[in-house]
Each structure stands twice: as structure tokens, then as C-alpha cells.
Amino acid sequence: MRRDSRHSEGAPEEPDDLEGEEDEEPASKPRRYLTRAGAERMHKELLRLLNEERPKVTAEVSAAAAQGDRSENAEYIYGKKRLREIDRRLRFLQKRLDTATIVVPSEQTDTEHVYFGATVTLEDEDGGRVTYQIVGSDEIDTAGGRISVESPLARALLRKKVGDTVEVIRPRGEIEYTLVQIRYV
Known part of the structure; x- marks a missing residue:
């Protein structure tokens, strides 16, 4: 997380948040601003998903897989889908927190x-x-x-x-x- 030292400038009048431009140099990526409280809420969600939700769902998927035929096992299929959703959210939160400029009002x-x-x-x-x-x-x-x-x-x-x-x-x-x-x- 970076912290903006130029507080008197504030955020740009017209934010240029463009999604999906990951091939460009880091200097040309748009700035994303977060308040410290917002960054803490996102970090707390990331930790909850990583330390509570994901291990719980992983255990459920393992238990469902042990029951046998996975192709017709709804618990297994749903659990795998839920794991993909959790992993997607974890990547999203991590990327946002890593690239955010934290502003302390x-x-x-x-x-x-x-x-x-x-x-x-x-x-x-x-x-x-x-x-x-x-x-x-x-x-x-x-x-x-x-x-x-x-x-x-x-x-x-x-x-x-x-x-x-x-x-x-x-x-x-x-x-x-x-x-x-x-x-x-």
C-alpha cells in the first residue's frame, strides 16, 4: 500500500480508472485512492476470507470428495465453485490494496x-x-x-x-x- 504525501492536491477531478490495462508500465496505471478506514475494511475482509472462509470451504470440499463420484456430487461441485469465488475475491482485494494510494483525510x-x-x-x-x-x-x-x-x-x-x-x-x-x-x- 502506498501513501499519498501530496494531500493538498486531493484526488484528480476526473479519475482515469481504466480496467484491464495490465500490460502497461506501472507508471501509466491509473491511481486508485482509498481512505485508511476503507483500506482497513478491505484488509479485514481479505484476512477473513483467507483465514476463515477458504479453510472451511476447503474442508467441506475434501469431505464431499471423499464420498465418491464427484460428477454427481452437488456438495463437491458447489464447494469447488465457492472456492473459485473466494480465490477470485482474494486476488481482487490483494490487487486493489497493493495498487491503492492511501489517503488519510x-x-x-x-x-x-x-x-x-x-x-x-x-x-x-x-x-x-x-x-x-x-x-x-x-x-x-x-x-x-x-x-x-x-x-x-x-x-x-x-x-x-x-x-x-x-x-x-x-x-x-x-x-x-x-x-x-x-x-x-
Whole structure:
């Protein structure tokens, strides 16, 4: 895991996340940003899969294989499929964690503007308030108040300061938000 030392720059305004370009030089690969909390959640999932789930499923597959004919053994077939899914997720998590740039929001030096990791409070046209943290695409949880830096709302908010107004087009129509508060926690 790498750590971004240029905190005042934040995330790029237009992330260039392109999947499947593994033949290129490492310097040309897109940057993926994660908050420290997001990286810890992903690491915890990786360890759980590696140390708990995979050994459990492996034992189940071994037991099913011992029963004989594997071609008609549903437990064996399902277990092998589950092992492939676990291995695929492990590779995905490991690759993401290895290539991620970890951003610690509390270390942001320019707290007057919105950058990656910021927690923002917005007020809509009707006076309703919502709070979101701008996070990486692997950390999204809209119910938990975490939106992707690649979302239309986050893109509109990047580099804005308290008092600025942004317009966002959403499926239900256009909405205008006023930036009320910026926090880096």
C-alpha cells in the first residue's frame, strides 16, 4: 500500500480508472485512492476470507470428495465453485490494496476546499441537509454516507469551498446543493 504525501492536491477531478490495462508500465496505471478506514475494511475482509472462509470451504470440499463420484456430487461441485469465488475475491482485494494510494483525510492541509476524503454537509433547495464522505469506488456505501469520488455529486464538489453552490443532474431531475461544511476526520 502506498501513501499519498501530496494531500493538498486531493484526488484528480476526473479519475482515469481504466480496467484491464495490465500490460502497461506501472507508471501509466491509473491511481486508485482509498481512505485508511476503507483500506482497513478491505484488509479485514481479505484476512477473513483467507483465514476463515477458504479453510472451511476447503474442508467441506475434501469431505464431499471423499464420498465418491464427484460428477454427481452437488456438495463437491458447489464447494469447488465457492472456492473459485473466494480465490477470485482474494486476488481482487490483494490487487486493489497493493495498487491503492492511501489517503488519510485528517492529514489534509487545505481544509478550506473539498478533496478526496472530505466529509461534506450539503443543504438542498428545500433546506434539507445531507452529509457524505467522498471515498474511493471500492468504499461506496450510500446508506452509510460514503459516495464515490467518481460520482456526479462528488465531481461537482471537488475543489469547492463552504458557501459554493453546485448543480447535479440525477434521475429525478436537477438539484442544487449549497456546501455548508467541510470536515477532514
